[in-house]
Amino acid sequence: MTSVSLNFASDNCGPAHPDIMAAVLASNDGHHKSYGADAMTQAVTAELRRIFEAPQAAVYLVATGTAANTLALSCYTKPWDAIFCHRESHVETDECGAPEFYSGGAKLSLVDGPDRKMRAANLTQAMEHSDGSVHQAQLGPISVTQATEAGTLYSCAEIEALCKIAKDRGSACHLDGARFANACVALDCTPAEMTWKAGIDAVSFGGTKNGCLAVEAVVLFDPDRAWEFELRRKRAAHLFSKHRFLAAQMQGYLADGLWLRMARSANTTGGLLTRGLKQHPDIALTYEPEVNMIFAEMPRELHQRARAGGALYTVYGNLDSGPMEERLNSRMVCDWSKTEADIEAMLGLLR
């Protein structure tokens, strides 16, 4: 009998996929060149170029999403630039100022929009706010989070519209794809359509949240930035010596479309959970979930009942004190390993 999992705290709380573990294990075969000169890294680079239909792209592996985002962004940002991102994007709210650190002190210019998506009009306004004089921050890149931190999605057309606003002003375009796979599957589009075909210059292609141990790829469609990226990565201490262990994870992740299968699974269980929560008369969803992440508001009493039943997820506010009927928001995330039984069990606690 397998026990169900009631941990919905984050997709980074879940396990790695056994196939990825197996790939890591298999890569531990004797001696290999270090610092990414090994054959497996070369193979994975080629595979990512193929998947992105970008034979010239520079491809790099790092171990954390913040490293991927900030190293990619810093190649397109001068210290005196502003980076344009949503007010509630990961680079602004969850990286302890890493983009500022890596860029040498750039500003993050916060753009508004519903569903934690930058609205085109707001981006235009933000980019036109600067008068371009020496007294003000200069126009730097935009960073688009896909899927967003709200579990919502930009359509490819929306990404293209944002990129056009940036490109018309000479700015580069970065896509924070910590949940790239979930977005790709939900939109049923190709990686190329969601990125360079829409105007994106640099992608953080997430693996960690979607069943890897700790690996993200950075894909730079303009290979002119390759050497700068390599210097920044080393200088930031993100170049692994036993690089094959990053490559092995990515190899396992990409093999036979495992990355898409895991994302599909997470989105599917996310959808089941969404449906169940919507049917509950006392629960309201903050956003319309499009991938594997759900924000649900409900009375304290329900949260306490769920917790008493063993459920783990993020509740905003003080779960323990206050009137039982007070409504508290919360976040639930389904990782690739969630099953229908898990969702059933979770919904059961709330019913």
Added chain:
Amino acid sequence: MTSVSLNFASDNCGPAHPDIMAAVLASNDGHHKSYGADAMTQAVTAELRRIFEAPQAAVYLVATGTAANTLALSCYTKPWDAIFCHRESHVETDECGAPEFYSGGAKLSLVDGPDRKMRAANLTQAMEHSDGSVHQAQLGPISVTQATEAGTLYSCAEIEALCKIAKDRGSACHLDGARFANACVALDCTPAEMTWKAGIDAVSFGGTKNGCLAVEAVVLFDPDRAWEFELRRKRAAHLFSKHRFLAAQMQGYLADGLWLRMARSANTTGGLLTRGLKQHPDIALTYEPEVNMIFAEMPRELHQRARAGGALYTVYGNLDSGPMEERLNSRMVCDWSKTEADIEAMLGLLR
């Protein structure tokens, strides 16, 4: 029949130990708290405190040696400080300016000394060079590499003498222990003796080069720096979300003294190789090897013969062109997995 390994390029070219792989595999059991709040991280922290006899120490895990060094150093360095290290230390020659980046622009003040060890008199001279005025770099920490990049060792008394020079001037003391285990075994001393008992404030305790995949511990004996370290680690994108996979490596590394056994093995094969090379009339060692790393000078012809036989190691200079009798220096490193048969095979090529 097992084939021999002739790869002596670096200890970061070797495999991870199967027991460490097994520990990683075992840690992949369902859901855990992220960002280091998991139980395994807590257990590993306790174990490192025990090993270092430092119950109050702050202990952190990161994935690269450069991250360990520069995060540790940056907690003790103001942007206007000088860090005192040997002219050929890793922090100076192999980190692409990471200490400067992390510290916000500190200087590295390069101290001389034979065997790539800072000589006490030279450290004193370097620290007294500044007049302390606002025009000059201020006195920052010292960084001692143990074992050195030459494969040589400081005695505990030598470390203590350097720390005393620093402490008398109010400076903190960092130990770069990328090869900590090799040094510990060779000196037959305890971790405490080699560190805080000698005056060290912060240690980079290496795992990667000694049989792990990618993990290093930072031990800060003064827990007052703990929060600053945590902020710096996150801001530098070195805080792992699925932190258990760092912790699992370290757990396997420390279990039943595996870390010491692997280091002993590497030192032993290093010793065998040393003896064999010394017996060769055309080979001269640059330093007296004390751990698992050997610098050997020999005629181009010998290097070419070794290469033709399949040997891999670092040759300084152009191996392919020049007179056959010209002597070129080289570096050979034995990782934990090397066997007597490997050494025999290597020496056989050179005979």
Added chain:
Amino acid sequence: MTSVSLNFASDNCGPAHPDIMAAVLASNDGHHKSYGADAMTQAVTAELRRIFEAPQAAVYLVATGTAANTLALSCYTKPWDAIFCHRESHVETDECGAPEFYSGGAKLSLVDGPDRKMRAANLTQAMEHSDGSVHQAQLGPISVTQATEAGTLYSCAEIEALCKIAKDRGSACHLDGARFANACVALDCTPAEMTWKAGIDAVSFGGTKNGCLAVEAVVLFDPDRAWEFELRRKRAAHLFSKHRFLAAQMQGYLADGLWLRMARSANTTGGLLTRGLKQHPDIALTYEPEVNMIFAEMPRELHQRARAGGALYTVYGNLDSGPMEERLNSRMVCDWSKTEADIEAMLGLLR
């Protein structure tokens, strides 16, 4: 016959006061110690301590307002901190990211409020936005601009309320006093009341805009920061070798209350201009002017007429193209040298 001045572009377009010029000239008497060790610098330091009723304060002179602001702030800001300031404060909109540069990459957290004044409720909200975790920017200092960039004023009680919010959370308080004198005169308060008695820790005490050539004082009421400030000033290349020429300006500025007389003059002509503009049926003031700066909205036609008559001031938008009746905002500033005749002439152009 003296010609009138119609230049209202900024108080940094006006001349230095002749008495200050005379002080600079008088200081050019032979040889003096450099880098601030001269007697005149010591005398000016004592005088500023007296004026601020702060005998222990550390006092420094620099040549630009941005240097004063960013050096002062950086002594109270960690790289991972957020600085809390109004969305339209000088440190955010007019310093090309200098606070980010000097602090090593801190964030500016933008606080709203009418009249370009931080509203207490908004400051509280901004400071409570962070959850204090390692993922987010930490609480850094607040920076209050007095007089504001809108020509409005905080009362001393309002400053005290903002400082209390900051101090309750362990944050330091900076006052950007580029127009300190204008505020002091308008509020009829003492420098101490507007600063340390209200909770301010560090002041940028402006001289340049109010009749000096190029000098600002930084007053740190907590002398523990003195040495750090000195290092930051030198490292940022703001320590003058012939320091007496900064000191001489400040000496002349403070002598016999010249600084207050000039500010009073500027405020008075500002008041005359305000009254005149208010009487014009087609002109609307954006803010209620409290010092020497006025934002006035009027039809393009009026702006064009003023320009044709020789007036110089900042018009927002395109002065040359568009319907004559379209209303454009503008900014007019009276420096210390403006006369009643100047104001009369200016108003005459608009009538």
Added chain:
Amino acid sequence: MTSVSLNFASDNCGPAHPDIMAAVLASNDGHHKSYGADAMTQAVTAELRRIFEAPQAAVYLVATGTAANTLALSCYTKPWDAIFCHRESHVETDECGAPEFYSGGAKLSLVDGPDRKMRAANLTQAMEHSDGSVHQAQLGPISVTQATEAGTLYSCAEIEALCKIAKDRGSACHLDGARFANACVALDCTPAEMTWKAGIDAVSFGGTKNGCLAVEAVVLFDPDRAWEFELRRKRAAHLFSKHRFLAAQMQGYLADGLWLRMARSANTTGGLLTRGLKQHPDIALTYEPEVNMIFAEMPRELHQRARAGGALYTVYGNLDSGPMEERLNSRMVCDWSKTEADIEAMLGLLR
């Protein structure tokens, strides 16, 4: 009766030239555009272009030598670069790490050579030390100090040789000309010969030490760096609002060759002092003085006698305690205002 000056501590202890004071006074005529948009700044820019025979050059004014050096260098330095300079150059020993701060953490690679001049062979060796890999600092610009901090000079041919070494490797060339005028006069060469004709890309053209109050020009022969320089200058808080007061100093400095006349005067009195010191049997000069700065070693007794007579200059070591015959080194600098009588008086004290 005019009293003699016995202050030889530094050329930054002397007065400004009356003609420069007069120029500043004359510039204080009503209102002008701020931030360098005034006519006088334009005129001075044109004059510097003429003097340097560089009609396309970008020309900027700042107030300190360290600002000129570090802003100029930072336009040619990536954060991961090494700047090559003499071990005892001003940028290394007297700027509190300003080049590191402005460049975002570059290294200073210290080159040896007698007379505080980089020897060509040592520069070549230093630049060839890096293997160019991602692990090491990359090749950044060279910085040549002319005149040196020892009071010695590079010939134009020597500058050209150093620049060639740099340019052959793709590196830019900076000249720290805090004492540019003294060098120009001593070499009897044109500004162009000493700079761009020899391969220099950017010059710090000193004014402060040679009779100004506080002004230095930066001349960038490649105008492509102009905008970056302007952003860096503003962001570093070195853009003056009342910019005319910088321009006026430079105008007075350049008018009728005043800058050359003052330097000639300083060199001449320096020469007189040199001759007198050489004739003294107990005094030995450390370097052969070529401009206005002399390093003289003599017994403590002589130093004490000079001090007792009112002389001021830098003595290295403890003047007060030790045997009278112990020899202490010292530095004496003649500023533009020194007279034959001053030299006579100084020598009289030592006889």
